[in-house]
Amino acid sequence: MKLNNLKPGQTARVISLGGEGALRQHFLDMGILPETEMTLVKLAPMGDPMEFRLHGYELTLRVSDAKNIEVELLDKATEQKTPAKKETIEHPGLGEDGKYHKKGSGNPLPEGTRLKFALVGNQNSGKTTLFNQLTGSNQHVGNFPGVTVDRKDGMIRGQDNAVVTDLPGIYSMSPYSSEELVSRNFILNEKPHCIINIVDVTSIDRSLYLTMQLLELGIPMVLALNMMDEMKGNGGSVDINSMEAMLGIPVVPISASKNHGVDELIRHAVHVAKNQEGPLRQDFCSSDDNGGAVHRCLHAVIHLIEDHAKAAEIPTRFAASKIIGGDNLILEQLKLDDNEKEMLEHIVIQMENERGLDRNAAIADMRYAYIRRVTASCVTKPERSEERIRSQRLDTILTGKFTAIPMFILIMGTVFFLTFFVIGPFLQDLLAMGIGALQDVVARGMESINVNPAVRSLVIEGIFEGVGSVLSFLPLIVIMFFFLSLLEDSGYIARVAFVMDKLLRKIGLSGRSIVPMLIGFGCTVPAVMSTRTLPSDRDRKMTILLTPFMSCTAKLPIYGFFVNALFPKISWILITALYLLGILVGILVALLFKKTLFKGEAVPFVMELPNYRMPQAKNVIRLLWEKTKDFLHRAFTVILIATIVVWFLKSFDFHFN
Structure with a gap:
């Protein structure tokens, strides 16, 4: 039978994998191999795509792709046996000073060498969170696969001469997507002194697949087991000594979000980088x-x-x-x-x-076979995951067959209502009062010291009224990004992509394109930037061209000015209608593009669905500060110049009178 014939709750064992090319290789990299057991969790509300559970994580596939996978139905999933307690293994001491690695061992770099580190990991493994902890940087963090859309550099805190590069999240070193090419080319061409490989320990079987390939490079490396707090909280554990012995590299348990274990990780990484202590093992195939x-x-x-x-x-x-x-x-x-x-x-x-x-x-299969030996020897998996149970309960409503679309409309409607008609206007009034009070103080001060009337007019009528009117929309922008950040950080945006995939496919896009479009309601610039996470050049270009049809907050002043001037009694209805009109025109243009400029089908929808997580206040505040700072920077550069020009044209005739 074919994989697409499974019913929710049924489990099957993969017999063979059809298809060809990069997509088939991507399926193999994600762990869809002969003998792999896959359980159908659910179908999207429109019947496509499908969500499967394998290797301890959730993966989405379209029905058309599932038809290429031959399976045999199982009565029930094979039970994972807890490994018997083994003898305690002496700490290998990799990446440390002392009896295992004496000072000067390995191939030490010259003193004063600028250390280059590459931070590599799967999408949604906590990589950007760890980068922020390592550097004190302010990169945006989200619970959606593909937050890092380009490489980012930062100095490691507490180290005089060490820089770390945050590379795009990848699942393997195969050139399936542009992100994988960026990461692979950086490692092969830039030759970092050390790789910091972060893995999600709650889905360690799939995460270690990338580790196996990185070890083959022979570059000094440290493995960071992230989310250990979740694993321990659910009753799981990892024998760090055994894992170090089997992989031949230092292994450090961490919780990036709580900054646990990060200092130890830095010490190990700096040590192996300075002494150029490469992996002790690269051969994972056995003659047996x-x-x-x-x-x-x-x-x-x-x-x-x-x-x-x-x-x-x-x-x-x-x-x-x-x-x-x-x-x-x-x-x-x-x-x-x-x-x-x-x-x-x-x-x-x-x-x-x-x-x-x-x-x-x-x-x-050779790589996954060794991973199974490592996890069987070193990992005690929890019998149940509270995070997964919570996610399943929420998904019955948020991705349910009859509730997903109404819940999406309700959630987004609530976001727009609170942004534009409740919280936003209240904060706008407060800001306007503050700017007005400051304007009065400055006006009285300038008048008391007899400032030139032209200069006074420039400051009061030009700068205050011009920039002030633009700043009055700052609360709307901040509130919009606040809600979008909450949705992304919680993991809901990934579900929106899952739910909307079939609908967007009708206009030639994949479900992943919904994310840039939602961000486009906040600001078109980051929306266009976020399209770089899309695996297809066709999808990227098409999404970029459609994103401006989503009315961003910069268009609100225009909407508000005309609507309040012409139809003040039904302003909120007309503003909502203008947003809906933009979406409708975008759909019509997409259908035109599908028939002309961008013929063909959208890329396959292969995406990991993360567990729901409580949004972290620090991440949300960091994002809001970045967006506010960016807006203010624009307001006091381009907008300031524009308001001065407008004031000048309004105040003087052609004879400068």
């Missing part, structure tokens, strides 16, 4: 696994390409696993001759015949 077919293939290819990999300055083990999987970008860089390419193909075909899997699935 499935007859050793993958093991023999990998080592044969390593010997075949070793000289080419050194010449291209690409880690040999990493290059070997990538070209076996058909990574053409790496293959081009190696510059193999025709005989070597032919030999490579023979080696890989022999491995496929012996293993009974295609090349991509065999490499992915």
Whole structure:
């Protein structure tokens, strides 16, 4: 049977995975492999996409993609047995001074070297939160996959000469999306002195898949197990010593949101970077696994390409696993001759015949097999997750078949009502009173010292009235971003994308495009910037062109001026109608684009659904401060100049009288 034939609550084991190209590789990277068990959690309200649970996390797939996956139905999911208590393993002491790594061991960098760190992790793993803790920076944090849309740099606090780069969230080192290319190219070309790999310990099976690939690079590395507070709170635990021994790198449990363990993480990272202590283990295939077919293939290819990999300055083990999987970008860089390419193909075909899997699935299965051994030996998973139970309860209402759309309309309607007709106007009046009082004080002061009338007119009638009128809309902008930040931080925005995918697909977009459009109601600039998280160039361009049809808060002064002047009694109805008209025109333009400029289908909707979390006050306040500062910066530059020009034209004739 096909995966799309499952009913909610049913579990099936994957037999084979169809499809081809980058999308199929992405499915493999996300853990959809032969023998993987997948449980259908629910369907979106419109019947598409589908939400599955596998490897301890939730993943969405469209029905059309699920049709390519052959499965067999199981009576029930296989129970995860708690591993028997093992002997205590002595602390390996990786990334520390002392008897394990004496001063001067490894290959120490010269004194005074500027240390470069790369912060790498899955989307929604807490990476940006950790970056803020490491640097004291003010990057935006959200509970939606893909908050980091570009690389960001910052100095590590407490370190004189250490810079960390926050790279876009990725699930593997395969070039599926532009984010993965940015991260991979940075690591291969910029050659950081150390990688800080952050993983979500609550879904550690899937998270360690990226870790396996990073270890193949041979770069000094520290593993940060984030959200340990959640895992411990649910009764789970991790044997840190055993995990360090099995992975060959320092492992540090942290809670980025609470700043627990971050100082220890910095100490370990700086130590391995300064001393260039690389991973002690890179070979995760065994000659005993499935007859050793993958093991023999990998080592044969390593010997075949070793000289080419050194010449291209690409880690040999990493290059070997990538070209076996058909990574053409790496293959081009190696510059193999025709005989070597032919030999490579023979080696890989022999491995496929012996293993009974295609090349991509065999490499992915090799990595997940070792991950299963690591988690079985080191991780005691909680029997139940309070966060997941809470999310399931909320989802029965927020993504329910008959309640999802009404709840979305209710929530967004409440946001707009509170922003434009309750909280916003109240704060606008307070701000206007404050500006008016300050204007009176300045006017009296200038009059008392006999300031030139022209200068007085410029300050009072030009600057105060011009900039003041624009500043009066600051509360609306701040309140709008406040509510959008709450929705994103809580995890609801990801559900909106899930619910709206089928609807947006009718106009040629995927559900992910709903996020930039919602942000567009606050401000078009960050909305356009956020489109960089979309995996398709077609979707990015189309979403950018449609976002301006969502009426941002900068358009409110225009709406308010004309509506209050012409129809004061029904102003709120007309303003709402103007917003709806913008959406309607956007839909019509999208349908036109779908038939002309952007022919074709939207990209597959493959997205992880995070658990709902309580929005953190610090994150929300940080975002509001950034937006307020940005608005004020604009108000006192472009708008200040514009108001002076308007005042000048209004106050003087062509003879400057």
